[in-house]
Amino acid sequence: MSGVNIQGLSIRFGHNEVIKNLDLQVHEGEFLVLLGPSGCGKSTLLHSIAGLIDVSGGSIHIGGQDMTDAEPSERGIGMVFQSYALYPTMTVERNMSFGPRVAGVPKAEIARRVNRAAEMLQLTPLLNRKPAQLSGGQRQRVAIGRALVREAGVFLFDEPLSNLDAKLRAELRRELKLLHQTLGNTMVYVTHDQVEAMTLASRIVVMKGGVIQQIGTPSDVYEQPANLFVAGFLGSPAINLVPAKVGADGVSLEGVLPLRLAAGRVKPGQHVVLGVRPEHVRLQADGRWRATVQLVEPMGNHQVIWMTLGEQGFSVLVHDGRRIAAGDVLAFDIDESLLSVFDAASEQRLS
Numbered sequence: 001m002s003g004v005n006i007q008g009l010s011i012r013f014g015h016n017e018v019i020k021n022l023d024l025q026v027h028e029g030e031f032l033v034l035l036g037p038s039g040c041g042k043s044t045l046l047h048s049i050a051g052l053i054d055v056s057g058g059s060i061h062i063g064g065q066d067m068t069d070a071e072p073s074e075r076g077i078g079m080v081f082q083s084y085a086l087y088p089t090m091t092v093e094r095n096m097s098f099g100p101r102v103a104g105v106p107k108a109e110i111a112r113r114v115n116r117a118a119e120m121l122q123l124t125p126l127l128n129r130k131p132a133q134l135s136g137g138q139r140q141r142v143a144i145g146r147a148l149v150r151e152a153g154v155f156l157f158d159e160p161l162s163n164l165d166a167k168l169r170a171e172l173r174r175e176l177k178l179l180h181q182t183l184g185n186t187m188v189y190v191t192h193d194q195v196e197a198m199t200l201a202s203r204i205v206v207m208k209g210g211v212i213q214q215i216g217t218p219s220d221v222y223e224q225p226a227n228l229f230v231a232g233f234l235g236s237p238a239i240n241l242v243p244a245k246v247g248a249d250g251v252s253l254e255g256v257l258p259l260r261l262a263a264g265r266v267k268p269g270q271h272v273v274l275g276v277r278p279e280h281v282r283l284q285a286d287g288r289w290r291a292t293v294q295l296v297e298p299m300g301n302h303q304v305i306w307m308t309l310g311e312q313g314f315s316v317l318v319h320d321g322r323r324i325a326a327g328d329v330l331a332f333d334i335d336e337s338l339l340s341v342f343d344a345a346s347e348q349r350l351s
């Protein structure tokens, strides 16, 4: 098994610098998820680890060895792509054993690896089928199996579930997590799906414009977002972002949510943005604020209440079945200790 150490990585396509002086340490055995919006450079970063694109600067070490300029086949990695690209004329067994056969691995060893991977991925009864005789989920399992039989130290996944329907996605997501628990290999996984990131990751790397915004456990990035971008990217419904100004005393806030912060957190006159997660808002009769309900979205086991607070939209997650309707005026309160406070100018979190 091995970790990956990336130092000062830069990748350019023409004049477009897609990865900018990036440092990243993937720990041995962790499930690291690269998360970010379309075009932020996640796949480019993953492909550079795989050796599928040349880097413009910096270094990539895998398992302690400098692999910056090594061929993909020399890097000790297995890769699973979004489109599974199986060989249509080969059986599942032949598809899975293709890589080791080409590499000249002895037959008995190939059989051992294929049977082990098939067992883990519930593919044993399907080994003699052709890809056309499989469902989308089964095909993606074969693609994962094909990577597993390489018995690589590091597995790289590029949005492997995004072609599947929602139910299959959730099912395969759990299988991948179990697989990681069983194998304990280093895994690097690209997605723009925050649910996949939150549920699978040991640590999440949030990226924007080729730059890492934050690295942390799922609860770190959700509860302590480093900046406004990370705060807004994670969470559904999204975090409420409410502007406010710090009063002359340095603790009281002026705006639609007047409240007091712990001393020393902000400066008099500073413009800030408050981040309030919808699940941290409490509806209670003696709440300090009032807002009018605009829309109610029932979600089965909870409801999302959309309110207007001054000019500002504001969402609240309610876990009980109380009846709420558009036009109701609700009183609510917020626990200040659960607030995130950002500087409005730099957009960075204020500790």
Ligand SMILES: Nc1ncnc2c1ncn2[C@@H]1O[C@H](COP(=O)(O)OP(=O)(O)OP(=O)(O)O)[C@@H](O)[C@H]1O
Residues within 6 Å of the ligand: 013, 018, 036, 037, 038, 039, 040, 041, 042, 043, 044, 045, 192
């Ligand atoms: N081979 C290439 N030649 C030129 N530009 C490229 C190439 N590959 C990627 N890019 C550009 O690099 C940027 C990052 O692309 P990348 O595919 O890494 O983003 P991503 O975060 O994985 O997005 P997505 O989720 O849409 O796949 C994009 O602006 C893209 O257009």
